Amino acid sequence: MKLKTILTAASAAVLLAACGSDHHDAHNVHGDGEHIGQRSFSATLNPTEGNEGLHGFVMFEDTADGVFVLAHVEGLDAGGVHGFHVHEYGDCSDPEAMSAGGHFNPHGADHGSPQSTERHVGDLGNLRADDAGIAHLEMIDTKLELSGPHSILGKSVIVHAQPDDYQTQPTGDAGARVLCGVIVDADIDEHDHHAH
Template identity: 60%
Template sequence: MSIIMKNVFWGVAMIAIFGACSTAPEKATQDHKHEKSQAIIEKANCVVHPTEGNDVNGTIAFEKTTDGVKVTADVAGLTPGKHGFHVHQYGDCSGPAGKTAGGHFNPEGKKHGAPDDMERHVGDLGNLVADSSGVASMTFTDSKLTLNGPNSIIGRSIIIHAGEDDLTSQPTGAAGARVACGVIGVAK
C-alpha cells in the first residue's frame, strides 16, 4: 500500500472515530431523556396492626380534597375513651412496641398541639374516641396533611396510643404506650 493510500486510510479512520465520538453523547442524551413527571397522589390507606400485647386493628383512609386531606378512621380493639392518634416520622412498625416509627411527624419544627391549633406538628391528629365496645370511627379534614411534596405523609406511619392525647404536653401529648401501628401507602 502506498504512503498516499495509508494516509487516506488513516484520515478516513480518524474522521470516522472523531465523528462517532462527537455525536455519540448527543445521541445518547437524546435516547435517554425521560419525563420526570410523577403522578399526583389522590388517595392513601393505612392498615393498623396491634403492637405486642394489644388487640387494636383497623384502617385509616386519606383522600386529597380542596380543603386538605380527608381522614376516615375505623378502628377496633381499643379500650373505651380517647386515644392519641398521630402520623409518625418513619414508616417502620417492625419493633414490638411501635417505637421504630419514631416521633410525631414534625417537618416544620413546631410544638405539639391540637389538630386545629396554628402551632402543631403536621402529624398531630388529636384523639380517636372509642365507644363502649372499643370501636372508634371518625371522619375529618386536616389542612396540614399532604399526600404530595416534601411534607407528604406517604411512607410514614400512624400510631394509636393507649391513652388520651392532652393536646398540650410537650413533645407528645402524654398519650402513653403505642397500641397500634401501620404504614401509610398509596391507594388506588
C-alpha cells in the first residue's frame, strides 16, 4: 500500500510510539489496517506564530469505504482537545493562518460533527492529545473527496487551539489556528523526491 510505505519511510518510530497507547477518537478505524489506495494526499503541519513547538502531518488515501485519514501531531498540551478541519484555501502564509479561509464547505451546509448528516466537507472533528501531548487519529470519512470538482487537493488542514463543539456556527468555536498545512499529491511529491 502506498500510504503505508510513505508513513514507514517518514515516521515509523514516531508512529510506533504513538500507536502503543490509545489516542483514538470514537470514529477511528480498527481492524487489519489494510486500505486499498488509489490516490494519496498529504499535508505537513507547520505551527502558526507563537506555536513553534508544534508539528505534525496528515495523510489522506482513497479506499473502497471512503477516504482514510491519518493525522499525527506532537507538542500539544497534555490531554488537550483540538478542532481539526480542512479549510477552503491552500494558503498558510498568514502568521495566524487566516489566509486559509473558512472550513471547506462546497455544498453550503451547516457545521457539524464528522458523523452528522449535514456538515461541512471539511468537518473532521477533534484531535485528542495524550499525556505526552501526542495526538494520533485514524478514521474513514465518507464526505471527503480526492478527485472531481470537490477534491481537497490544494486546500489546507488546520488544527485549532480549542475543541470543536460541533454546534457553534460556522466554526465549532474551536479558537485560534495553531497548525496549518497545504494538501498536496503525495504520489507527485514522492516521485519528485526520487527524481532529484
